[in-house]
Amino acid sequence: MCAILSALATVSFIIESLFPPLFLPGARMGVSNIFILLCAIIIDSKCAFIALTVKTCLGSLLTGNPFAIIYSLPAGIFSLSVQLALIFLTKKISIVCASVFGAVLNVFTQNVIFCLVTNTVAYLAYSPYLALTGILGGLVVGFAVYLIIKTLPTKYIIKNEYNEEKII
């Protein structure tokens, strides 16, 4: 299941990269994050991190932008950790809200790392606009995951926390 979701995340990342960015360079909806978040909810957090790493590394290499790994991977790991902490540790934050927070954090962290690595501090001026696009992307991802979880039969949810009868 982890491999399937990782593959889906990678493929959606590649397809999304074929489209022009949203309003700003580097701004994307982050559709692939649907499968990462889904991994964390229906399987476990470890699988989500594996899927994230596979998606970022393979996706960046296959889209011809290996440089992106430098800022995408740390930002992705950081934002996913915070998202999972919000969802599973507090248990009082909805998926949609955690997704929005994670998306905003992700674009901001990516922007900061990009500026540090490329020595282009002026790019920080894009961070408020990128954060706004992050809200849009986070909402789309959050709603999508919510709808999938809502419609997915409980038997397919592997994670013990959400399913008393572990099937795999």
Next chain:
Amino acid sequence: MESKGKNNLKLFCKSDILVYAFIIVAIALLFLFFIIIPARVENRKTTGILVEQNGKTVFTYTFSGYTFDVSKAFSDYVEITKTNNTHTVTVFSNENKTEYNVISIDNTNKTVKMSDTNCRSGQCTYMHALSNGGIIYCAPRALKISLVGNGGFTPAVTG
């Protein structure tokens, strides 16, 4: 049938308000520190363009005299053409001249943009023309375009 742990797997929880409020405040602060304050501080006018690759100056351009100053190290890698009031500068990134970025300088509006590149990501070509500061950066080629004589903080998002 939903289990007890599925409580937060819903569209909205009361605690979300706090998180959303935090996001709004954080974005407002980002606008304040990166857009509003720098815009008030900036009062210098754009006088020219600086293009760098891997931290080394490729060429500089001044709007007043329409003059280029191409660095010796890059003289074989830069081609300049002029049509009407627009300069088109092609910067090659390898000796075979198979990797290139095309920079368009509009002398009428004093703007510069990356009009073409053959790298696979091509993100820099989606950036709006620089007119009042900001930078355009092509990550795969480490090529940076910035304006001279400006604080360089105003991002080119309004076109």
